[in-house]
Amino acid sequence: MTSWRVGRFSGLKAWAAVITAVGLSALAAGLASPGGEAVAKPPASMEFCKIYPTAHACAASPVVNCTTCHTVPPARNLFGAQVAEHLAPGAARPLSDADYIAALPAALKAVEALDADGDGISNLDEILKGSAPENGDSRPTAVSCTPGQTRSAAAGRWNTCGYDPVHAWRKVVLDVCGRSPTRAETDAFRRRLPSESSWREGISGQLDTCLRSPYWLGVNGVLWNLANAKINPQDSIKAGPRAGSIPLADYEWDYNLFAWMNTGDRDVRGLLTSQDFVKRVSDDPPTFAAVPDADLKGMRQAGQTVPREKRAGMITTRWFTTVNTMFTPIPRTTAAAAYRQYLGLDLARMQGLHPAVAEPIDYDAKGVGAPACAVCHSTLDPLTYPFTRYDGIIRNNYNPNRLKNFVRTDGARVVEAPEAGEIFGQKVANLLEWSQVAANSDAFAQKVTWDYWKMMVGREPSPADQTEFALMWKSLKAPDKFNYRVERMLHALVLTEAYGRP
Amino acid sequence: MRMPGLFAALTLAVMAAVAVAPAVVSAQEAAPASTDPRIKFKDGERYLRDLSETFEIPRDEICRELSRYDCSNKAFRIVLGGVDPYDARVMQPLDQATLASPIAFDRVALQVCANRVARDRADPAKALLFKSAAGRPDRAWRDALTDRLYDRILRRDASVAERDRMAAFLQGVEGRTGRSARGQSEQTLLACFALASSAEAAFY
């Protein structure tokens, strides 16, 4: 089998910055500097893939990363600088989005034969084969084995020419059980090798066993740590056991819910939609159970105060609203955190921009309507409105009249902020609808898959991984494949070449 | 577009190169090195867990800095690939090794080996690594030591070449350690350290 792989790939975070769709409103004005210097063009990400549909980076996503042309937008990298030299020469800057899109194909064509990073490989070759045209250390490398090499590799310690079941199985034990297999276990697995169905069963069975282990499921285990960045625990304000100096909320409930939705036959979309409240029943073996609402009474600081019918998984928990919303009427940080941690879209890095018409309105008079701010706030503010009815610190409840409490501090207009908002260009009436749209999006499936991919494979999905990665996240969504069950996805992931080829 | 069955797709893409039966190796074509290696660091916790098992030392006794601070959980948690979201606010393992990482790893490997050798010296009947030679250390003694080390640290047999290399090392340091039991235990410690801090012990 031959596949084009990148010899060395540093710095490209194609999947960390998936832009699922980019609005085509006039964003350039907010990004242009007075001197008419470099201007970032978010619409380019999608246009690039229309021009090069067979590019490696476009194989599983309709957009490419901004870093294809930029270092820190709007500053350009070497490739971007070459493109810019050929982009509508002589035309006045800044270009409108329409003029830019019209001129882009010719500019890209003009630099196809050039070599921006001086590595001896043309820009076009690098684009098509998936290495970075601006990085001299990134080169496509043919990875084919001759028949003789294939035979030798298969007989050697590691089958570097393809999927190596022993190598993969050993990784499963280490990754998911947290230990190396014993020699006896390894010998037993090797005896399965003559039968493909047998070794597949061996890997699958081992994975099932390890997915129940304290290393995977327990406190401070793998799943727990996967949630760290999403939950953002802080011991100083922890309530419940081992309370901090100012106990406000207990993050352990969030970790329980996270583990619950990522295990067993449960639908991982529950991270954004679940109305369950989950407790950890035992530590060894780690088991969880949903807590009936009646049992929540008396758990004032540690528990959940949002009524069941208003809950939206991880983004309405007591902890989440405490650390993100705090005392804020229009909690943009909360919405941005949800967008970033569960959909993989970082607005601060111009990802996931979907400017809404006539936004931002700036109900709380924070000055977000200024052109430079509106670039992001035209997306962020309507994204945030559904969160405005959820209290932060102390109350942590759903309160439709909440904004009245902020008139004194944030102005009379703050009460006009609606509960209805917008996500991915789609209007939603409240946070429950918001979370349904989010949970069913490609971005959600990609983010879930990306998190596990990075952890298990050991790196973010590279261009060389895109075929297998795309298969994973699309199958996660498919009702007849993984149907949003993470453990089913993991069973497939450990059988990928990305995981199992030494 | 209809997607092929998942497993079928994976099989087509991946299984073609899997050869499960031993093959005749062409003298001209050695197995190629991995062209896209994705090996990962075995963080401090898993490393110590593995050695705790094979060195038969309880996990909470196997490595403690200043006799108090667990090497993985406390002393070198972050530099050896762990996380600490609560106090240090390190949510994910560091992307790459720090300057301190291999030094700390050496330190942990040395501590673990010294721990095991000390226990072997204290109770020879239950010794696992250091076993005193009947007379002067000879090749057989060195090979037996090598075999024990590879078995317990890397969980596999040493190859002939690996035995040769280790034997040469042990013989080389004997001039400084001496041949006494104490010297032999020191040789054991040094060989243990070299292997326990090797790349194969640290990565997978």
Added chain:
Amino acid sequence: MNLTPSRRGLLAGAAASLAGPGLARAARTPGGADPRFLIVLCGTGGCSIVDSFLAVRESESANGSTLNAWPDQLVQSPGGGPFRAIDFASKTIGAIPVPFTANQSDFVKRHGQDMMVATYTGTSVNHGVAEHRSVTGNAAWRGRTLQEAVALTYGAGKPIPNVHLVNGVSFTDRGTDDSLPSSAYGERAPSPNLWPLSLDGRKGVPGAPDAKLFEAARAFRNGTLDPESDFVRTFGDSVRLKRWLELRGAPLKDIEGADLITQLMVHSDSEDMPLKASGLKSSPLAKKVREAFPAYGFDPLESQAALAFLLIRCGVASTVTLGPETSAVFNKGAALGRGGLSAGDMRNTPIAFDFSHQAHREVQSLMWSRVLSVTDRLITLLKSEELAGGKSYWDHSLVYVATEFGRSRNRPAGAMTFGSGHDLNNGALIVSPLVNGGKMLGGVDPETLMTYGFDPLSGRPEPGRHMTEPEIFSGIIQALGIETPGAGLPDMRVMRRKA
């Protein structure tokens, strides 16, 4: 710009351009004759210049009651110089019943001659993005950070040129200039108190062999065992593995050769830290450092500052980055539930300066006071140690209080307690004998409380002008004497000493 390139600068520049990625070390040029040290002290969360050195009195503003103009009696003008200072005491921090007293004027009195405030307006209200831009000048010089630039120029011969002591912030993220050797990148020191133990593979390990034998084992491993192993032959192209193997070479020798496990050990021998029983020792400067930072055992900022001083003084680093972290820090034994909190019990607010969202004035005062107190003690230590030729370490140092952004200026009419948002408009505090000390560059409009800029050559205030992140970055780089061939940075002459 008309800077005369020095030989050292040329060599450093050549090293930078020739060294590729990977662990190529920066050329070992003799940088010792006139070293420079950069201390980046992070004002994590948004420390506002109008709540400190550019404070406006209520009586000075027609809009004073609805803007963040302070009561007249709380705004000092220490020594009659250009810097204001707010000395403020409060019984609560917003809704948290913890009294405190904050003081800024003492710092101004002690260090006013070395202080420079330069106004500017940033470009992002996002914490992570803005933190990074505050040290890269928003990619002013190919995306390299200030710390990387200093490590590259002045780090030659130092075992760990660039050390990051603060956690959880983007002030310490790597820059985006891939042309730099990795020796310029920041080294994380996540737990300052125990970190020195990770800097020696053998000392203090019970039952360790002697040094020669230990090195023989390492040499066997590095020269024979690993290179000839199937594992390394198979996976040798792994970036992770390559880095690991390279780190075990010269970098390790440099670190262990400098005996950093001793030099950087702040702790004394105690039950908690039984150094003697393990054959280890405290740093010769440990007592002095502990006296300056007595809370080093439990206050992360003080433990960082203690180590920061040692890193500079012991020739380990040319730049250190430290700062308050985002967890609340309390005095030992203090807790809300145990009979309440006493005055000063909260040493660091949750989310540091960003807790201004809840209680702007209280948080700004308390946290500025905290940052200035640590800076003062660090400066005192650096002044007390001679570097060479009668000059102290301080004479060669620069403290840059980096922060993300300022805070919003409006408040409910007459309110003392209110929340604030992020505002791009702010100013930077730089303290150093290398800068134009005693100088306020730019000013503040009392009717809006917005800062305005200055002419970078003459220093003349220019209402209507807003200085940029690249300009502040350039001013710091130039004050530190770093050559910037081909970088196209603006000449910020007025920010340098003896402009």
